[in-house]
Amino acid sequence: MRIEILGGGCANCKRLEENARAAVKKAGKEAEFIKVTDFKEISAYGVMRTPALVIDGKLMTQGRIPSVDEIIKML
Amino acid sequence: MGLLEDFGAWVVYSLVGMAHGDPLAEALDFFIYDTLKIFLLLIFITFFVGIIRSYITPERIRDLLANRKYGTGNILAALLGIPTPFCTCSVIPLFIGFIRAGVPLGVTFSFLISSPVINEVAVVLLLGLVGWEITALYIGIGFVIAVVVGYILGLLHLEDQIEEFVLSSNASKTVSASGKEFTLKERMAIAYEESKEIIRQIWLYIIVGIGIGALVHGYAPEDFFLKYAGPDNPFAVPVVVLIGIPLYSNAAGTIPIVQALMAKGMATGTALVLMMSITALSFPQLLILRKVVKTKLLAILVAILALSFIAIGYLFNMIL
Numbered sequence: 001m002r003i004e005i006l007g008g009g010c011a012n013c014k015r016l017e018e019n020a021r022a023a024v025k026k027a028g029k030e031a032e033f034i035k036v037t038d039f040k041e042i043s044a045y046g047v048m049r050t051p052a053l054v055i056d057g058k059l060m061t062q063g064r065i066p067s068v069d070e071i072i073k074m075l
Numbered sequence: 076m077g078l079l080e081d082f083g084a085w086v087v088y089s090l091v092g093m094a095h096g097d098p099l100a101e102a103l104d105f106f107i108y109d110t111l112k113i114f115l116l117l118i119f120i121t122f123f124v125g126i127i128r129s130y131i132t133p134e135r136i137r138d139l140l141a142n143r144k145y146g147t148g149n150i151l152a153a154l155l156g157i158p159t160p161f162c163t164c165s166v167i168p169l170f171i172g173f174i175r176a177g178v179p180l181g182v183t184f185s186f187l188i189s190s191p192v193i194n195e196v197a198v199v200l201l202l203g204l205v206g207w208e209i210t211a212l213y214i215g216i217g218f219v220i221a222v223v224v225g226y227i228l229g230l231l232h233l234e235d236q237i238e239e240f241v242l243s244s245n246a247s248k249t250v251s252a253s254g255k256e257f258t259l260k261e262r263m264a265i266a267y268e269e270s271k272e273i274i275r276q277i278w279l280y281i282i283v284g285i286g287i288g289a290l291v292h293g294y295a296p297e298d299f300f301l302k303y304a305g306p307d308n309p310f311a312v313p314v315v316v317l318i319g320i321p322l323y324s325n326a327a328g329t330i331p332i333v334q335a336l337m338a339k340g341m342a343t344g345t346a347l348v349l350m351m352s353i354t355a356l357s358f359p360q361l362l363i364l365r366k367v368v369k370t371k372l373l374a375i376l377v378a379i380l381a382l383s384f385i386a387i388g389y390l391f392n393m394i395l
Contacts, residue, residue, distance in 0.1 A: 007164060008164040008167070009164075010162060010163070010164040012162055013164070026332060034338065039167040039168065039171075040240060042167070042168050043167070043168055043171040043172070043175075043241075045174070047166045047172075048133040048168050048169045048172035048173075049133050049161055049168065049169060050135070050162070050163070050164055050168055051167045052144055061238075062133070063161065063165060064265070064272070064333075065267055065268070065269070065272055065339065066265075066268065067268050067284070070265075070268070
């Protein structure tokens with residue numbers, strides 16, 4: 001599984017990453033984490049609000065921080 | 076809110092046993108009462124706005140605004156900015172997404188101004204601290220400024236001021252959204268999480284803001300600001316605008332302090348534009364915007380905003 005965290009590196013992005021890591025661990029799965037912090041690159045995803053969560057190429061959430069349990073359901 | 080008022084007084088005068096008339100007791104009383112009131116209001120309102128927000132995604136806003144004419148486009152953008160906050164770090168992707176989809180530059184700026192100035196947190200704080208009249212004025216003025224400033228930017232045809240990569244870079248990695256519609260129950264769960272998140276991010280600002288406000292209430296002499304920032308000082312309005320624009324703070328930290336300044340004699344128009352100039356734009360935000368637009372556009376934006384705030388400040392100091 002490939003999890004991408006899109007965001008300029010503000011506190012929200014860090015919390016999203018924490019939640020995503022916790023979700024993967026809690027679900028007993030393995031995932032490769034990629035942080036996309038460059039604005040030009042983020043815009044290439046067509047995402048308009050950060051932090052955004054992309055799992056296996058699918059945009060799951062943007063502009064908010066989903067809870068650990070919510071992310072588990074997306075995995 | 077009588078119950079909360081009684082509770083604040085009970086804690087200070089009965090539980091702690093402070094004397095009536097003691098400035099520290101008055102400050103503490105204000106602090107307890109205001110904090111409780113604001114947080115109760117915040118919990119309810121952020122939750123309900125969160126549900127509304129789950130229907131208004133940025134994609135929908137972008138599609139609604141794409142290729143709109145100036146005028147109606149600016150009005151629509153300023154309206155949609157009200158329930159849609161974005162964190163400072165989202166300015167860039169939002170700007171790029173809007174411009175690339177054909178949202179006119181001035182319409183984009185109407186959205187970017189209205190969103191941080193008018194939002195549920197600002198409205199809750201104003202309602203709780205200064206009453207509905209000032210709240211209505213704040214919303215009305217914020218809205219008009221977002222529309223007018225965006226409209227003027229549009230008239231100036233500054234499209235050449237957009238950095239090239241904004242239009243040229245391709246959306247090569249565009250990801251498909253998981254296109255499922257949420258049920259109401261899911262929306263409520265999302266709104267609950269969001270409301271928790273918003274309060275987690277601003278509670279400290281509010282407590283510090285109300286704390287400083289309470290100290291001003293308790294210690295600053297009555298009419299302290301009447302001398303410097305009352306209606307008779309013609310320099311007060313431009314000075315607060317020039318201080319407010321580069322300052323970085325959100326509505327949560329700003330409003331409780333400005334409210335206290337008002338209570339001690341700052342003129343209403345001056346206080347309104349102080350709040351707005353702090354929340355609308357800041358130096359850090361200008362630095363971020365500089366990545367997508369050139370300095371000339373930013374200079375024009377700051378100039379138009381400052382002039383509009385100053386005009387509004389004078390106008391309301393005169394008629395109120």
